[in-house]
Structure formats: structure tokens, C-alpha cells
Amino acid sequence: MNDAPAAARYVAGRMSEAEIAEFESQMLSRPDLAADVNVRQRMKAGLQVLEERQELSEIIAGVANRRRRLLALAAGIAVAAISASLVVWYQRGDRTSHLLAIDAIDQGENTPSFLLATIRGSGPPVIDIPANAEYVELRVMVDGPGGYDVRLVPDAPGGITSAPGTDGLLTVALHVAGLENGAYYLSVWPAGKPENEQRYPFELARRR
């Protein structure tokens, strides 16, 4: 009996009574065959649960992943809001945010996303990115709506752009291809008001 198709047909219920009897005897004699059936039955059970909940088609299409990223982003925003409210008193009048918190919102394959917020008692975080990442999305809690200018120091040769979101976060797209590992800071200031600059230092670490 060819094991793999037999195990598949057994789990699928596509065997005659005689075949079932023979296969089950084999399975009882061979724990490796039983282990294979175990994996198949568990995978099938898991997929059945997803199908019963009508989640499977979305997962196959990749929609659920995107939705989860949005939920993660919402959670990140909540973290940022709490963090910011805790440290407003600490930061008032201080242009340099040397205390920084970071929360990875999404470690996507090519565009990891991080939430930056200032809190007390933490040092520069490490932005850990995959070796093949070209862009990193940095989400920064800013004081209010309006335009902001951003700059990476030392300079980002690949470019850096920003766009304010409706959620109170400034989204910064940082081209990291070609950036060396090391210490950087993100400089953010309201358009036309460089005196209100905020700095967000971090360590860039690209996985090998």
C-alpha cells in the first residue's frame, strides 16, 4: 500500500470497509503512519473551524491579514495615546525626545511598520528589519494636525517622505535600502517651525 495516498484517502473517507480494516491494522503496527494521519486530521480540523466561521475565503485571499494589520495598528495607536498622555508633562519644553518607545505594528515581509512614541525611562529602541526590507514605515505621534517636515540624521540617501494621518499619527516612509546599521534619529517639526523639532533616536539593525 502506498502510504501517502492511503493516509489521504483514509482521512478523506474514501476507502472501502476492507481497505479501512487493512489500513487501520497497518496504522496500529506503525506509529509513523499514525503520526502522519494525526497531522492530517488536525490540519483538516483546523481548516474546518475556519470554514465554519466563514473566515477561510478571506484568509486565502489575504484579506484577513490586512484586517489584522489594521487592528494591530489600532492597538498601536492606543498604546501611543496612553504613552503620550503619560509623558506630556515630562516633555513639555524639551525639544529633544531622547526617551523613546517603539512598538512593532507589523513585521511584514518587505515593509515593516513601527510605532514611535515618547515615554520615560527607555533608551533608543532597536528597529529590527528583515534583510530584504526596502522601506520601513514609522508612525509618529504628533502634537496636532497640519503639515510636518521630517529628516533622518544621518541623512537617508534613499529618501524619506511623510504624510499626516487622520488618526493623529504622522506616517513616515523611510527608504532603508542602502542604510547602514547604526544609530539614527528621526527629526520631526511642524512646517515652518523648526524650533519645535522633536527627535526620535533609534538603532537600525538589519537581520543578516
Added chain:
Amino acid sequence: MSFSELAHRIRAGDRQAEGDLTRRLTQGITQIAVKLTGNFALAQEICQETLIIILTRLRAHELDDPEKLPAFVAQTARNLIFAERRKQRRRKTETGHDSIEEVADVSATHERDAERESAAVAIRKVLSEMSSERDRILLVRFYLHDEDKEVICRDLGVSGPNFNLVLFRARARFLELLQDRGLLSKDLLCFSIL
């Protein structure tokens, strides 16, 4: 050691042989029970009961044909499952709902849900980590809809070796995730067979 030899030694009072037989049969009995009940927790209970019956029988009597022990074990497990089904059907027709058996059954149902839920969590992650929608479709068609490998390969334009590779990786990741959740024993680490 053959089943015949194990049966003979158990009849002679060898407790180590009982342990050896138990280890050899547990996984298979459990899978037979899962197949027939769809209930992982109940399957484990059936497995225990089956082993008790088998060991009791082997201690007391020689089997006519010890090499047919696997068939005897499988039939014993099936009989227990059918008895369990009859018991559940009877329970559904009774008016009282506070028996110990029913409480136990509810507990088993919850266990079943927990095991299925864990499998769902793991397989969801496996699917979400697959970069290609085609590979996700492949996995679902093969493991959920039980479609033939040849049909899937033809429909999706996938070669046989690539098909095997996708499933191999998916199974390996699935096992890894279940192990992380502490749900697998070492004897489950079999993912070379596709």
C-alpha cells in the same frame, strides 16, 4: 518485537511488555477514534479504555492468532465508539440533564473545541505566512477538500515536486506551531510523508 511475542510476554506477566504494547498502539487507536468521532478528547478516552480492555484480555487469555492483534484492537476501539454513540443518543432522548455522564460529556466537548481551536489558530498562521495565494489554495484543496494531488497540480499549474515542497513546509510549520502551544508529543513529528 512482534505482536505475537508481546502478547505472549504480557500473558506471562511482563509489565514492560505491556508498556511497549501501549506505546506502540496509542497513536493508532487515537487516530481511529478521531476519525470516527471528530473529537480529540473523546478519542483519548476511547484509546485508554481500549488499552485497558486489550491488556486485561491479554493477561487472561492467549489470543488464537496474536499476529491479528491490530485487527482485534481496531475492532475493540470501534465497538467502544459505537457504544459511546448509542449512549449519547439515549442521553438525548432522556428528560433529565444533570447526570454525571452529561457533565463529563460537556467537558469532553469543550476539550474537543480547545483542540480544534488550537489547530485552527495554527493553520490560520500557516496560511497567513504563505506568500502565495496559489499555495494557500493548494493547501486548502488538499487538506480540507481532499482533492487529488494530480488535479490540484493541473488546475494550479504546479509541478509535483513543488506541490510536495509547499505541503512539506506547511506541515513542518504547523507542527512547529502546535509544539509551541505544547500540544504535540514527539511521536507526532512525522512530516516526511506527503
